[in-house]
Amino acid sequence: MKNLYLTSVGIIFLCILIWLQAEPDLLNNSTLMQWRSPLIQITGIISTLLLTLVMILALRLPQIERLTAGLDKSYRLHKWLGIYAVVFGAIHWLLAIVPKQLVRYGVMERGAKPNLTIDPDSFYATIHSLRGGAESLGEWTLYLFIALILIALFAPIKYQRFKFIHKLMAITFLFIAYHSLVLLKHAYWDDIITPIVIGTVVIGVFSALFSLFGLIGKRQQYQGTVTSIQYDEQNKTTLIDIDAPKWPGHTSGQFAFLTLAGEEPHPFTITAAGGSKGNTQRNRTSVQFLVKALGDFTSTIHQRLEIGKKVTVEGPYGHFNFNDNKPQIWVAGGIGCAAFKARLAELKQLDRPEPILFYYCTENPSPQLIRDLESATYGTNVEFHVVDNRLHDFLTIGDIKRHNGDILHSSVWFCGPTTFSTAIQQQLRDEHFDMQHFHTELFDFR
Template sequence: MKKITWVGVATFSLAGLTYFIPQWNVLLAAHDSWWPLAKEFILFSGVTAWMFMTLAMILSLRLPVIEAATGGLDKGFVLHKWSGIIALVAGVMHWLMEIVPKWMAQQGWVTRPAKPRRIDAGAADWPLELASTGQSIAEWAIYVLIILCVVSLVKKIPYSFFRFVHKIFPLVYLSVTFHAITVLAKTTWWLTVSSWIIVILAAIGSIAAFMSLFQRIGKSRKRSATVARIEHNEDMIDVILQTEKPMHFRSGQFAFVRFGNDKEPHPFTIASSPDNPCMLRFVIKALGDDTWRLFTDLRQGDTAEVEGPYGCFDFTSSAKRQIWVAGGIGITPFLSRLTVLAQKGGSVTPIDFWYCGRKGIPEGLKEICHKANVLLHVIDTSRQKRLDKRMLSEAISSGEKVGIWFCGPASFGHSLQRGLKDKSIEFHCDSFSLR
C-alpha cells in the first residue's frame, strides 16, 4: 500500500477513535427513534471533516518529516488534494444532517424530540453562546470551502487564480477549528482523552495556518539566485542559476523557482550534479503561458528565488538492476544522475535508460551515458511506436528484482505502471500536478 494511503487510513482511524472514545456508551444504548443516531452522525462527520482539514494544513508545511511519511512532496500534494475532497464531502454531510432533519420537523414530516430541561439554571451561558457563534462561523466556512474545492478541481481555471483563492483556506481552517473547540465546551468530551487529541491537533493545525497566512512556509529553504547562463533550444531553455547560499540536494530532486517579478513559483527538476550546490541547472520546456514568457523574456543577470530541495525521486533502492524511462522533458532528473555516475567512473549497478521523444537523441546524451556506463535505448516517437508495457516487460526477466524510475507525461507513466504488477518490481515516479 502506498505511503499516502497509509497516512489517509491513519487519519480516518484517528478521527474514528476520537469520536468513539466519548460516544461509545451512547451508541450502545437503546434508542426510541433515529434522531439520537442522526446527532451521532453529525458528530462523527464533523470530527472526520476537521481531522482531514488538519491533515491538509500539516501537509502544507512541506517539512522533511512529512516528505518521508508521504514518499515525497509530490505525493504529499496528492494527499493534500484528497484530504480537501474528503473534508468537503464529510463537511457537507455534517452540515446537511444538521439542517435537513430540522427542516423536516418544521414541515411536520418528522417529530423532533423535546430538548431536556437544564437543571443547573444558574450555570453560565457562555459555553452555549460560544458554540452558537462557532456554528454560525462554520456554516459560512463550509460555503467558502465548497468554492475553494471547485476552483481547485476545475483545471480550466487559471493556476494563478487557484493559488490566490487557495490562500483563503487557512482562514477557513481557523474558523472550523473555532467551531470544533467551542462545541466541546458544551459536551463531556473534555473529560476524555479525545479532548487532548483535538486540542493538540488544533494547536499544530493553527500554527500551520498562521505560517501560511504570514507566508512563512518554506522560508528557511529559500535561496536568492542570479541567472548565470541561459541557452535556447527550439521550445526549451537551459538555465544555470548561481545561488548566494549552497542548496544541497540529491539527483532527482526538484525545487520551486520564481524568476524575476513572477508572482508565483513553479516546480522544476534540478538537472545539474549535486557536487556544486551553488550552481543549479534547470531545463524548462515552454508548455504554458508562464514558461513561454520565460522562453522569450528571461535574460542572463536576471534574479530568481529558489526554494528546495524537495522530492524522494533520488535513485535510492536495493534493486539489483535499474530501468530509467524518460518521456520528453522528463529527462531532467536523469541528466543529474548521469553526471554524478560519469564523474564516479560509471555505474556499478546495471542500468537501462529508455529515452522517448519526438526529436531524436538530445545533444550529448549518448556520450554521457557511455561515461556513466548506462545502456541507452532511444525511441523516436515521431517514427516509432511508443514504449509500452509489453516492450518493457520483455526487457525484465521473470522474478528479477528491478527498480523502474519514470519521469514524463502522467498518462504515459500510468499505462506502463498498470502492466507491471510483479511484486519484485519497484515503480518510482514524480507527479508535478499541484491541483
C-alpha cells in the same frame, strides 16, 4: 502513496476509537434523532482533523516531506484529504439540517432534548451562549469552502488566483476551528477526545496563520544569479544555469521552484548533479534546469531571462533518488529526461555494477540533447535507447522485455506525462510487477 492513505485512514479510525470512549451508550440508541447528535459530533471531528492534516501538508516542511517521501506526494495527499474533509463536512451539515426539516414538515418526531444544567458562572455558560452564532458561521463557511475546493480543482485559473483561493481556505479554516470548539459536546469535556480536538484545532490554526503570513517555503528560498542560458530551437527547451551562493546542495532527481521577478514560482527538475549539504565541491552552489516549452511561461522563459538576472530558487524537494540495489529501468517521456541527466553525472562517481536500461521517448528529438545524454552514459553501466515517437508507437513493457526479459526483478523509474505513466503502470500490473518498485514524481500539484 498507498501507505500514506492507509496511515491517514488509521489516524481517522484511531480518532473514532477514542471518541467512542466518550459515547458509552451509543449502541443503546434506537432512533435517528438519538443517533443524530453523536454522528454530528464525530463527522465534525473527522472533518476538522482532516483539514488540520491538509493545512500541515501545505507547509512544505522538510520533516513532513521525509514522512511522505517527497513534496509531490505530500501535495497529492493534501489534495485528497481536502476532498474527504469536505465530504465529511457535508455529511455533518446534512445530519444537522435534514432532520430539522423533516421534523418541521411532520415527517419525523422531534427527539427529547437532554436535560442540561448549566452553572451560569461557569466557562461553559459563556461558550454555550455562542452556539447559535457558531452554527450559522459553520454552515456558511462550509458553503464557501466547497466553492473554493471546486474552483481550485477544476477551474482553469492562474497561479496567483490559485494562491489567493488557498489563502481564503486558510481563513475559512479559522472559522471552522471556532465552530468546532464552541459546538463540541459538553458531555465530552471530561474525556480525552476534548484535549485531542483542542490540540488538533490549535495545530491547524498555527498552520493556517503560517500560510496567511506568507511563511511557506521561506526557509528553503535562496537568491541566485543566472550565469548561462541555452535555447534549443528544435527541441523547444531552455537550459538555465544559476549560481546560488547559499544553496545547500541537492541530489539527482530532486526539483526546485524557480521564481522570476513579477512571476509565480514554477517547479522544475534540477538537471545537474550537485553536492549534498556540507559538501565543498565546486558545483554545489550551481543549480541547472532544463525547461520545456509547454505553456506561456515556459515558452518565453529564454526571452525573459538574461545573464546576470536575479532569481529565487526554493528547494531542493523530492525523493526521486534512485536508491536501490536492483537492475534499474529508466523511462523518460520528453522533458522527463532531466532527472536522469543529473543521475548520469552522479553515476560516474559511483561504483554501481547493476545494469541500467535508459529509454528516452520523444516526439521532438533534438540531436544535441541526444548527443549530450549519450555521451553522459560513457563510463557507466547504462544502455541508452531513443524512442522517436514520430516513427514508432509509444514504448511498452513488451518493448522493454525484449531488451530485459527479467523485468520482475528490476525497478522502474519513470518521469514523463501522466497519461504515459498510467499506461506503463497498467502494463506492469498486467505482468504482476511489484508496484513498490515503480517510482515516479507527481508534478501535478493541483
